[in-house]
Amino acid sequence: xxxxxxxxxxxxxxxxxxxxxxxxxxxxxxxxxxxxxxxxxxxxxxxxxxxxxxxxxxxxxxxxxxxxxxxxxxxxxxxxxxxxxxxxxxxxxxxxxxxxxxxxxxxxxxxxxxxxxxxxxxxxxxxxxxxxxxxxxxxxxxxxxxxxxxxxxxxxxxxxxxxxxxxxxxxxxxxxxxxxxxxxxxxxxxxxxxxxxxxxxxxxxxxxxxxxxxxxxxxxxxxxxxxxxxxxxxxxxxxxxxxxxxxxxxxxxxxxxxxxxxxxxxxxxxxxxxxxxxxxxxxxxxxxxxxxxxxxxxxxxxxxxxxxxxxxxxxxxxxxxxxxxxxxxxxxxxxxxxxxxxxxxxxxxxxxxxxxxxxxxxxxxxxxxxxxxxxxxxx
Amino acid sequence: xxxxxxxxxxxxxxxxxxxxxxxxxxxxxxxxxxxxxxxxxxxxxxxxxxxxxxxxxxxxxxxxxxxxxxxxxxxxxxxxxxxxxxxxxxxxxxxxxxxxxxxxxxxxxxxxxxxxxxxxxxxxxxxxxxxxxxxxxxxxxxxxxxxxxxxxxxxxxxxxxxxxxxxxxxxxxxxxxxxxxxxxxxxxxxxxxxxxxxxxxxxxxxxxxxxxxxxxxxxxxxxxxxxxxxxxxxxxxxxxxxxxxxxxxxxxxxxxxxxxxxxxxxxxxxxxxxxxxxxxxxxxxxxxxxxxxxxxxxxxxxxxxxxxxxxxxxxxxxxxxxxxxxxxxxxxxxxxxxxxxxxxxxxxxxxxxxxxxxxxxxxxxxxxxxxxxxxxxxxxxxxxxxxxxxxxxxx
Numbered sequence: 171x172x173x174x175x176x177x178x179x180x181x182x183x184x185x186x187x188x189x190x191x192x193x194x195x196x197x198x199x200x201x202x203x204x205x206x207x208x209x210x211x212x213x214x215x216x217x218x219x220x221x222x223x224x225x226x227x228x229x230x231x232x233x234x235x236x237x238x239x240x241x242x243x244x245x246x247x248x249x250x251x252x253x254x255x256x257x258x259x260x261x262x263x264x265x266x267x268x269x270x271x272x273x274x275x276x277x278x279x280x281x282x283x284x285x286x287x288x289x290x291x292x293x294x295x296x297x298x299x300x301x302x303x304x305x306x307x308x309x310x311x312x313x314x315x316x317x318x319x320x321x322x323x324x325x326x327x328x329x330x331x332x333x334x335x336x337x338x339x340x341x342x343x344x345x346x347x348x349x350x351x352x353x354x355x356x357x358x359x360x361x362x363x364x365x366x367x368x369x370x371x372x373x374x375x376x377x378x379x380x381x382x383x384x385x386x387x388x389x390x391x392x393x394x395x396x397x398x399x400x401x402x403x404x405x406x407x408x409x410x411x412x413x414x415x416x417x418x419x420x421x422x423x424x425x426x427x428x429x430x431x432x433x434x435x436x437x438x439x440x441x442x443x444x445x446x447x448x449x450x451x452x453x454x455x456x457x458x459x460x461x462x463x464x465x466x467x468x469x470x471x472x473x474x475x476x477x478x479x480x481x482x483x484x485x486x487x488x489x490x491x492x493x494x495x496x497x498x499x500x501x502x503x504x505x506x507x508x509x510x511x512x513x514x515x516x517x518x519x520x521x522x523x524x525x526x527x528x529x530x531x532x533x534x535x536x537x538x539x540x541x542x543x544x545x546x547x548x549x
Numbered sequence: 550x551x552x553x554x555x556x557x558x559x560x561x562x563x564x565x566x567x568x569x570x571x572x573x574x575x576x577x578x579x580x581x582x583x584x585x586x587x588x589x590x591x592x593x594x595x596x597x598x599x600x601x602x603x604x605x606x607x608x609x610x611x612x613x614x615x616x617x618x619x620x621x622x623x624x625x626x627x628x629x630x631x632x633x634x635x636x637x638x639x640x641x642x643x644x645x646x647x648x649x650x651x652x653x654x655x656x657x658x659x660x661x662x663x664x665x666x667x668x669x670x671x672x673x674x675x676x677x678x679x680x681x682x683x684x685x686x687x688x689x690x691x692x693x694x695x696x697x698x699x700x701x702x703x704x705x706x707x708x709x710x711x712x713x714x715x716x717x718x719x720x721x722x723x724x725x726x727x728x729x730x731x732x733x734x735x736x737x738x739x740x741x742x743x744x745x746x747x748x749x750x751x752x753x754x755x756x757x758x759x760x761x762x763x764x765x766x767x768x769x770x771x772x773x774x775x776x777x778x779x780x781x782x783x784x785x786x787x788x789x790x791x792x793x794x795x796x797x798x799x800x801x802x803x804x805x806x807x808x809x810x811x812x813x814x815x816x817x818x819x820x821x822x823x824x825x826x827x828x829x830x831x832x833x834x835x836x837x838x839x840x841x842x843x844x845x846x847x848x849x850x851x852x853x854x855x856x857x858x859x860x861x862x863x864x865x866x867x868x869x870x871x872x873x874x875x876x877x878x879x880x881x882x883x884x885x886x887x888x889x890x891x892x893x894x895x896x897x898x899x900x901x902x903x904x905x906x907x908x909x910x911x912x913x914x915x916x917x918x919x920x921x922x923x924x925x926x927x928x929x930x931x932x933x934x935x936x937x938x939x940x941x942x943x944x
Contacts, residue, residue, distance in 0.1 A: 172858070173851065173854060173855035173858050173859075174855070174858045174859055174862050174864065431939055431941070434941055434942075435940075435941065435942060442942075442944065443942040445941040445942045446941065446942040446943060446944040447944070448932070448944075450941075451931065451932065451935035451939075451941050452928065452931040452932075452935070454935060454939055454941065455871075455930075455931040455932075455934035455935045455938070455939065456931060458867065458871060458934050458938055458939060459871035459874055459875050459934065462852055462867060462868040462871050462875075463845070463848040463849065463851075463852055463875060464848070465852075465855070465868070466848060466851035466852040466854070466855045466868070467847070467848045467851055469851075469855070470851050488844055488847060488848070491844060492844065492848060540837060540840045540841065540844070541840075543840050543843070543844060544829070544830075544836055544837075544839065544840040545828075545829070547816070547840070547843060548828075549816070549819055549820075549825070549828075549829060549830050549836060549839065
């Protein structure tokens with residue numbers, strides 16, 4: 171377990187920072203939004219990211235991966251959070267790739283992982299069915315029919331769902347809604363008959379979709395893992411996803427915080443730099459202490475993925491809950507401390523505020539994770 | 550790494566062989582040994598344990614061997630701590646001589662001062678008090694007025710110090726004194742050691758809201774202090790004081806985790822005092838508050854660990870700068886949570902109507918209010934973070 175980055179990870183961080191500053195600054199997201207871009211991210215940017223190995227950071231070398239582990243992934247995600255870079259990095263290279271890595275057959279891994287690693291294939295997880303994260307609350311059905319499986323149901327908040335080539339659908343093959351038993355993961359080509367996709371426009375100008383499945387028939391060898399045993403795969407995948415999004419949120423929060431600190435040093439009111447006012451100093455210093463606590467939690471959670479997976483559920487919920495709270499606090503205060511200009515679209519701060527709110531809902535809000543943490547602690 | 554494992558083995562073997570069984574039991578306050586001329590051992594075993602540790606240099610494991618210390622590296626020191634914890638070995642001697650003054654004398658003292666004071670601390674011969682705050686100088690510590698006038702062969706000290714912990718039981722006191730009233734306030738302060746047996750020194754205990762009176766006010770009335778008792782340069786005492794405050798804050802931020810007696814923690818209190826339904830605390834608000842607290846404490850513990858790793862890696866740590874603030878605020882949160890969990894059973898102050906642990910908890914709650922004030926209040930800590938970490942403009 172390491173709570174300090176090693177040299178390789180620091181180097182990766184520097185590279186990511188430089189690359190994103192010149193290739194995917196906040197202005198790039200603003201442009202995608204203003205032009206109502208059909209895909210919602212720049213495919214050539216994603217191709218460059220893949221060439222740098224970012225799509226394969228966590229994958230073993232055997233499948234074309236860099237095998238840098240989650241600490242390595244964490245620094246790249248954090249830097250991409252700082253510039254709000256839109257790309258399939260999280261949805262495809264973390265969530266999608268992890269599902270196949272943890273649950274797929276050797277044939278599926280050989281076929282899919284190198285393609286994800288090179289950036290030519292993107293995958294999205296179709297999980298949520300309500301407006302709150304309830305990962306076992308699944309009504310979408312998967313019926314076995316000979317050597318095919320038939321899907322019916324609807325999904326929402328599918329990250330990158332409108333642009334992904336393949337969808338990993340969490341469906342129920344047996345049991346009642348809310349049972350963790352009876353879930354089955356099915357890989358579906360988005361172009362399959364009966365798949366209907368509605369892109370949703372959210373406040374953060376990033377990408378998600380509502381997707382319906384109407385008598386969608388796919389071959390049974392597209393099932394990932396065993397029929398009815400999908401939860402065994404899904405739970406660790408979600409925990410990895412929670413830690414990963416927490417890393418992005420650290421970047422979002424840090425950037426908003428640092429921009430605000432800089433503003434406190436240049437903005438004058440009442441004949442003084444506003445950063446000299448104790449009313450603001452104490453709030454900013456308090457946030458610094460919250461950042462320090464969240465930083466330790468995040469580093470521990472990232473290294474837990476690689477070194478101590480049995481402890482991951484507790485650490486993942488701790489990290490997601492903490493980063494949710496941090497991102498909310500900091501982005502709100504960032505707007506407030508910028509004053510009037512903070513609520514204008516011209517200033518980038520609003521983009522951080524909005525991204526934070528979306529990220530807070532991804533795979534569990536604060537209440538979800540606090541409840542889970544309490545349950546894991548036995549109360 | 551191999552050497553460290555070797556050291557761990559040696560320490561473990563030595564502790565097993567030398568720590569008396571009775572010194573591996575949880576400690577009550579009356580079991581603590583604080584040394585000094587008036588210090589008494591709570592038991593014969595405590596004396597044996599102290600003397601063995603002293604002879605090994607392990608009452609002050611990381612101090613240089615030429616003054617009686619253990620000469621261990623920080624890594625070895627940490628291993629020793631872990632090994633002591635493993636068998637629940639008691640701390641053989643307590644005192645701010647060990648925690649605070651010693652490190653300052655080692656850094657700023659001259660050879661004669663080290664020979665005199667460091668050895669006496671290692672041997673448990675002197676118990677030290679801290680004379681920083683004054684009735685008119687609390688959070689604004691640099692405005693100390695207690696003055697030391699140059700009288701040729703000695704300083705003449707007049708004034709008083711407040712919050713001097715257990716001063717009525719101490720032998721020596723280290724003080725910030727005003728030696729130049731005509732310069733910017735931080736610049737005219739010196740760091741002086743005063744023998745409390747000297748004529749003109751007197752103490753008076755201060756009763757607190759917790760019912761304790763471990764703090765005193767200490768008065769100096771024409772006290773003659775030899776010039777060799779000045780630590781560091783004349784009028785440069787502020788830098789010594791600042792170095793020392795770092796030790797104090799680190800100590801305070803760790804206090805909760807190293808309490809000398811078994812105290813109730815919120816998680817255990819919840820099981821004793823709250824109703825559960827289907828394995829969950831029935832009161833949703835308290836359940837949520839407990840989860841908040843436990844998450845925060847886990848984050849703080851991880852951050853402590855991170856500051857240690859950062860120190861070892863030579864990284865300037867912003868985390869270390871916030872620990873006093875977050876640690877003491879968390880102690881207050883904990884005490885409030887305990888009271889909420891215990892309901893009216895958390896209100897006991899004395900007598901047989903409550904268990905001793907319940908009364909302890911209530912008194913610790915009152916004591917916790919001091920933690921965010923002593924050693925630089927939370928507000929002062931935030932000022933320091935704003936200035937030194939964020940480098941915000943100063944008014």
